[in-house]
Amino acid sequence: MIHYLGQEVEVVDAKTKLTKNKKKSWEYGYNPEIDVIIISKNGTLGSIFQVGDIKIGLPLKPRKNTIRHAYYKDEHQKWSREELPAGLDYSNWESQHFDWVKQQDTYRKEGYWAYINGKPIYMTGTYWFFLQWVRIEEDYPDFRQVQNEYMIFWEACKADPRCYGLIYGKNRRMGATSLAVSELLMSGTLFREKRLGLVSKTGKDSKDVFDRLVTAFKRLPPFFKPKTDGTSTPKTELILREPTRKLKTGEKVSTDTGMNTIISHYNTALNAMDGMRMFRALLDETSKFPREVPFDKYWGIVRTSFIKGKVIFGKAMVVSTVNPMKHGGKEFKNVYYNSKKRDLNGRTLSGLYPIYIPAQYCLEGYFDEFGFSIVEDPIEPIKTDAGDYESIGGITYLKNILESLKNKPDEYNEQLRQFPMQESDMFRDSNTDCFFNVLKLEEQLSYNVEELDDDKYGNSEVIRGNFTWANGIKDSRVVFHPDSENGRFWIAKGCIPAPEFQNQKLTKYKHGISAYAPANENLGCIGIDPFNREKTSEGEGSNGAMHLYTRMNTLGLPNNAFIMEYIDRPKKIEMFYEDVIMAMHFFSVPILPELSSERFSHFLIERGYRHYVKNNPFKPWNKLSPEEKKCGGINAQNVKFREEQFQALNSYIEDYIGVAREKENREIGDMGYLPFTRTLEQWKAADPDKRTDFDAYISSSLAILGCQSRIKIQIEEPKPIKIPFRQYDNSGLISKAV
Numbered sequence: 001m002i003h004y005l006g007q008e009v010e011v012v013d014a015k016t017k018l019t020k021n022k023k024k025s026w027e028y029g030y031n032p033e034i035d036v037i038i039i040s041k042n043g044t045l046g047s048i049f050q051v052g053d054i055k056i057g058l059p060l061k062p063r064k065n066t067i068r069h070a071y072y073k074d075e076h077q078k079w080s081r082e083e084l085p086a087g088l089d090y091s092n093w094e095s096q097h098f099d100w101v102k103q104q105d106t107y108r109k110e111g112y113w114a115y116i117n118g119k120p121i122y123m124t125g126t127y128w129f130f131l132q133w134v135r136i137e138e139d140y141p142d143f144r145q146v147q148n149e150y151m152i153f154w155e156a157c158k159a160d161p162r163c164y165g166l167i168y169g170k171n172r173r174m175g176a177t178s179l180a181v182s183e184l185l186m187s188g189t190l191f192r193e194k195r196l197g198l199v200s201k202t203g204k205d206s207k208d209v210f211d212r213l214v215t216a217f218k219r220l221p222p223f224f225k226p227k228t229d230g231t232s233t234p235k236t237e238l239i240l241r242e243p244t245r246k247l248k249t250g251e252k253v254s255t256d257t258g259m260n261t262i263i264s265h266y267n268t269a270l271n272a273m274d275g276m277r278m279f280r281a282l283l284d285e286t287s288k289f290p291r292e293v294p295f296d297k298y299w300g301i302v303r304t305s306f307i308k309g310k311v312i313f314g315k316a317m318v319v320s321t322v323n324p325m326k327h328g329g330k331e332f333k334n335v336y337y338n339s340k341k342r343d344l345n346g347r348t349l350s351g352l353y354p355i356y357i358p359a360q361y362c363l364e365g366y367f368d369e370f371g372f373s374i375v376e377d378p379i380e381p382i383k384t385d386a387g388d389y390e391s392i393g394g395i396t397y398l399k400n401i402l403e404s405l406k407n408k409p410d411e412y413n414e415q416l417r418q419f420p421m422q423e424s425d426m427f428r429d430s431n432t433d434c435f436f437n438v439l440k441l442e443e444q445l446s447y448n449v450e451e452l453d454d455d456k457y458g459n460s461e462v463i464r465g466n467f468t469w470a471n472g473i474k475d476s477r478v479v480f481h482p483d484s485e486n487g488r489f490w491i492a493k494g495c496i497p498a499p500e501f502q503n504q505k506l507t508k509y510k511h512g513i514s515a516y517a518p519a520n521e522n523l524g525c526i527g528i529d530p531f532n533r534e535k536t537s538e539g540e541g542s543n544g545a546m547h548l549y550t551r552m553n554t555l556g557l558p559n560n561a562f563i564m565e566y567i568d569r570p571k572k573i574e575m576f577y578e579d580v581i582m583a584m585h586f587f588s589v590p591i592l593p594e595l596s597s598e599r600f601s602h603f604l605i606e607r608g609y610r611h612y613v614k615n616n617p618f619k620p621w622n623k624l625s626p627e628e629k630k631c632g633g634i635n636a637q638n639v640k641f642r643e644e645q646f647q648a649l650n651s652y653i654e655d656y657i658g659v660a661r662e663k664e665n666r667e668i669g670d671m672g673y674l675p676f677t678r679t680l681e682q683w684k685a686a687d688p689d690k691r692t693d694f695d696a697y698i699s700s701s702l703a704i705l706g707c708q709s710r711i712k713i714q715i716e717e718p719k720p721i722k723i724p725f726r727q728y729d730n731s732g733l734i735s736k737a738v
Contacts, residue, residue: 001047001049001058001119001120001121001122002047002049002051002056002149002152003119003145003149003372004145004146004149004357004361004373004375005051005052005146005149005150005153005355005357005361006049006050006051006052006056006149007049007050008047008048008049008050009048009049009050009055010048011034011035011036011048011055012034012036012045012048017045020045021043021044021045021060023043024042024043024044025043026038026040026043026044026045026057027043028040028041028159029159029160029161030159030160030161030162031057034055035055036048036055036056036057037054037055037056037057037156037159037160038057038159039056039057039058039059039124039152039155039156039159040057040058040059040060041059041109041110041111042059042110044059044060045057045058045059045060046058046059046060046061046122047061051149051152051153051156051355052153052353052354052355052356053340053353054156054160054353056152056153056155056156058122058152059110059111059122061113061120061122062113066113067113067114067115067120068112068113068114068115069114069115069116070115072115074115074117074118075117077114077115077116077117077118077370078116078117078143078369078370078371079114079116079131079142079143079370079371081131081132081140082104082132084221085097085100088100088221101223104132104221104223104224105223107125107128107129107132108125108128108129108186108190108224109125109190110125111123111124111125111128112125112128116143116145116370116371116372117368117370117372121145121148122152123148123151124148124151124152124154124155125186126151126154126155126179126182126183126186127147127148127151127152127179127182129182129185129186130151130178130179130182131143133219133220133221133224134178134181134182134185134216134220135216135219136178136181136212136215136216141175141178142367142371142385143370143371144175144367144371144373145371145372145373146174146357146361146362146373147174147175147179150168150174150176150179150355150357151179153166153353153355154166154179154183154317156353157315157352157353158315160353161311161312162312162345162346162347163312163315163347163348163351163352163353164303164306164307164312164314164315164316164350164351164352165281165306165315165316165317165318165351165352165353166316166317166318166352166353166354166355167318167319167335167336167339167350167352167353167354167355168317168318168319168320168354168355168356168357169287169320169321169322169332169336169356169420169426169427170319170320170321170322171357171359171361171362171419171420172321172362172418172419173362173364174357174362176317176319177209177282177284177319178212179317180198180282180284180317180319181209181212181213181216181282182216183280183282183317184196184198184213184263184280184282185213185216185217185220185263187279187280188238188240188259188261188263188280189220189224189225189226189240189259189261191259191261191279192259192260192261193259193260193261194261194262194279194280195261195262195264195276195277195278195279196261196262196263196264196278196279196280196281197263197264197265197266197273197276197278197280197281197282198210198213198263198264198265198266198281198282198283198284199265199266199267199268199272199273199281199282199283199284200268200284200285201268201284201285201286201288201289201290202268202290203266203267203268205268205284205285206265206266206267206268206284207235207265209265209282209284210236210238210263210264210265213238213263214233214234214238217238218233226240226241226259226261227240227241228240228241229241236264236265237262237263237264237265238262238263238264239261239262240259240260240261240262240263241259241260241261268289268290268293269293270292270293270297270298270301271301272298272302273302273305274301274302274304274305275305276305277305277308277313277314278302278305278306278314278316279313279314279315280314280315280316280317281302281305281306281314281315281316281317282316282317282319283299283302283316283317283318283319284319284320285319285320285321286298286299286318286319286320286328286332286335287320287321287322287323287328287329287331287332288320288321288323288327288328289328289331294328294331295328295331295332295335296331296332296334296335297331299318299335299350302316303316303350303351312351316352318335318352320332322417322426322427324429324430324433325427325429325433325681325684325685326429326433326685327430327433329427329429333427335350335352336350336354336427337354337455338350339351339352339353339354340354340455341455356420356423356426358420358421358422359394359398359419359420359421360373360375360393360394360395360397360398360421361373361375361394363394363397363398363419365384365386365390366384366390366393366394366397367384367385368382368383368384368385369383369384369385369387371385373394374390374393374394375393375394375395376393376395377391377392377393377395377396378390378391378393395421398415398419398421401415402415402416409437409438409439409440410431410438410439412439413428413431413438413439413442414430414431416428416442417429417430422446422450423449423450424442424445424446424449424450425442425446427445428442429441429442429684429685433685434684434685435646435650435686435687435688436649436650436653436683436684436686437650437653437654437657437658438684439658440653440654440657440658440659440672441653441657441658441680441683441684442658442684443657443658443659443671443672444657444658444671444672444674444680445677445680445681445684447671447672448674448675448677448680449677452675454675454677458484458490459675459677460493461492461493461675462490462491462492462493462675462676463482463487463490463491463492463493463496464482464483464484464485464486464487464489464490464491465480465481465482465483465487465489465491466480466481466483466486466487466488466489467479467480467481467489467579467582467583467586468481468582469582474578474607475516475581475585475607475608477503478502478503478582478585478586480496480586488566488568488570488579489564489565489566489579489583490564490565490566490676490678491563491564491565492558492561492562492563492564492675492676493675495557495558495563495564497520497523497555497557497587497588498555498556501520501523501555501588502586502587502588503585503586503588504518504519504520504588505517505518505519505585505588505612506518506519508611510611511621511629513610513611515605515608515609515610515611515612516608516609516610516611516612517611517612518584518588518589518590518611518612519588520555520587520588520589521589521590522551522553522554523550523551523553523555523557523587523588523589524548524549524550524551524553524563524587524589524703524706524707525548525549525551525589525590525591525592525614525702525703525706525707526546526547526548526549526564526580526583526584526587526589526590526591526592526703526706527545527546527547527549527591527592527593527698527699527700527701527702527703527704527705527706528544528545528546528580528591528592528593528594528633528699528702529544529545529546529593529594529596529695529696529698529699529702530544530576530577530580530593530594530596530597530600531543531544531569531573531576531597531695542569542692542693542695543567543568543569543695544566544567544568544569544570544576544579544580544695545566545567545695545696545698545699545700546564546565546566546579546580546583546699547562547564547565547566547679547696547699547700547702547703548562548563548564548583548587548589548703549561549562549563549700549703549704549706549707550562550563550707551707558673560652560655560656560665561656561673561674562674562676562679562700562703564583564587565676565678565679565696566579566583566699567678567679567682567695567696573599574603577600577603577604580593580600580604581604581607581609584609584612590612590613590614590706591612591613591614591706592613592614592617592633592634592702592703592705592706593613593632593633593634593702594633594634594636594698594702595627595628595631595633595634595635595636596636598631601613601630601631601632601633602631604631605630605631610631610632613631613632613633614632614633614706615628615629615632615633616628616633616634616635616641617634617705617706617708618640618641618644634702634705636691642688642689642691643688644705645688645698645701645702645705646688646701648701648704648705648708649683649697649700649701649704652704653683656672656673656674657672657674657680658671658672659671659672660672678696679696679700682694682695682696682697683696683697683700
């Protein structure tokens with residue numbers, strides 16, 4: 001049964017289920033008629049559970065007298081291994097033990113039922129095999145219901161022909177690597193003519209996991225341990241087949257060559273396992289792969305080793321504790337979220353199924369004596385597997401830690417990253433890798449993911465689309481066209497101005513220049529980070545970026561908020577320039593661009609939009625350089641201005657992003673408003689001193705500065721008043737002119 005990771009659902013009527021159960025005609029695998037993955041191997045279908053985005057059908061619960069511990073009192077219903085029968089040892093086994101061994105083989109293939117503390121529990125064959133026969137450490141593992149549910153999910157991945165396996169952001173002490181070793185051992189000793197493999201964050205780590213596998217293999221009982229070819233302690237591959245030997249004179253060659261299955265480990269490289277026909281694989285600590293082996297790129301290569309044509313014949317366990325985003329976490333996150341959306345063929349974009357397990361289910365010290373997680377606060381203190389008593393549950397324990405860290409944002413964020421209580425917490429960044437308040441950024445990101453259902457295609461608070469000129473006539477009227485798949489502009493819902501405020505340009509004569517000017521200058525400003533060249537032959541090049549930030553306005557739009565995002569690189573550079581003009585024309589607001597592209601500046605001037613371009617907000621007109629007077633914008637090379645950009649954005653994040661902890665700008669507890677997740681992620685990654693890769697950081701900070709008046713009024717010191725009369729010294733008898 002599923003207690004933690006899913007909920008029971010009813011998708012099959014009772015009559016149909018009963019009829020097919022009598023005939024034992026339910027087939028293992030994905031059933032498209034009921035949209036259920038059936039993991040039963042005996043033709044029956046029992047309870048169905050929704051776990052993540054998939055429905056899993058368990059086998060029908062058998063008669064009570066066939067379930068282990070059925071007639072024990074609840075308090076005595078605990079998992080315990082079956083010891084070898086008398087006379088059966090690890091060196092040989094006799095024919096009189098055939099029935100017992102056959103039963104063990106059935107458990108391995110079909111699964112196992114036991115009552116544990118009054119609850120009927122179904123264990124997959126792999127999990128039963130792990131508990132009963134896989135001894136990696138000093139002792140055999142203890143039963144953990146959360147591990148059992150994880151392995152039920154894994155069985156569903158194996159059963160579903162649309163799936164390459166699972167991807168799991170590991171909880172500490174969950175035992176995911178050991179469970180994967182158990183899968184390799186069980187599949188390797190059960191299936192013939194297969195190749196299985198493992199790779200970890202380094203070649204040495206791969207070897208360490210392989211050594212653990214070999215140790216567990218050597219401890220298997222004889223009836224589950226095929227003969228091997230090679231040494232008793234192999235270094236690179238475990239070959240399960242008849243050992244090579246010299247034949248005696250006249251001896252016939254045996255046709256029984258054993259399993260002929262190989263389990264290998266590989267160095268961590270982009271071509272590891274590539275080109276091989278892999279049946280099972282463990283890809284361990286994939287978030288910690290070296291820089292030259294980014295996991296998203298590696299998975300794109302290695303996944304071909306599990307498929308032939310359209311048939312997926314192999315499965316992978318992809319597991320890892322999640323590193324900070326700059327150190328492999330981003331690549332793991334990309335694959336994880338690509339595992340949440342299906343293509344038209346019914347497969348996820350990555351081919352994998354994601355599973356998330358909240359930290360409160362996996363805490364050491366918070367398992368009861370039966371192996372169930374102590375999640376909620378118990379009515380009475382409850383005995384743990386360590387023999388002591390616990391009066392609170394895992395949720396309260398974790399919340400108490402967070403409460404003690406509420407005034408230490410860095411430590412608070414790191415606690416959530418290490419012990420994620422919701423899915424987005426897995427991908428929180430490390431404090432040391434972010435120049436801004438990472439806790440606030442992570443809170444806003446979590447809100448977007450959890451509350452706005454954000455993915456890379458947008459969220460419930462964003463409209464995507466493109467601008468065009470009405471009837472194709474430039475500089476006339478701009479029209480917005482929603483396009484959820486290919487839109488380059490992302491606009492917050494409810495933030496398109498009323499028709500009477502759209503396309504309101506003026507003509508002004510200023511500083512000797514007659515040009516178009518915006519009518520809605522009081523609304524806000526669009527910050528612009530242009531790009532200079534088309535993409536190279538390798539497809540490289542930064543994006544163009546735009547952000548519209550509002551000031552206090554009377555147009556009915558949010559105040560002090562970002563309401564438009566553009567992070568894109570159209571095929572032609574002129575398309576980006578035209579996008580800029582259409583955006584500022586549509587919203588009728590000024591822009592503040594970075595003066596990094598002379599071509600862009602001249603494009604605006606030639607079209608007559610000079611007065612749409614704000615000047616350097618730190619200089620009066622008479623202090624501007626000739627180039628600044630001609631083009632407007634700011635000089636990207638000015639170190640002082642770069643510092644102002646950073647400080648402006650830093651203040652905005654403190655005041656308006658994440659949960660409010662002070663009442664100065666928002667009510668305490670209010671969540672900030674920024675539905676543009678790509679911008680939040682770039683702020684989190686931005687390095688103010690290395691700006692090339694952070695277009696959204698540049699454009700958003702310019703948008704804020706464009707809404708501020710920064711020119712200091714020079715107050716001149718009063719000059720002494722000159723008296724227009726000649727002064728005399730009258731101290732003597734005769735006055736003298738001074």
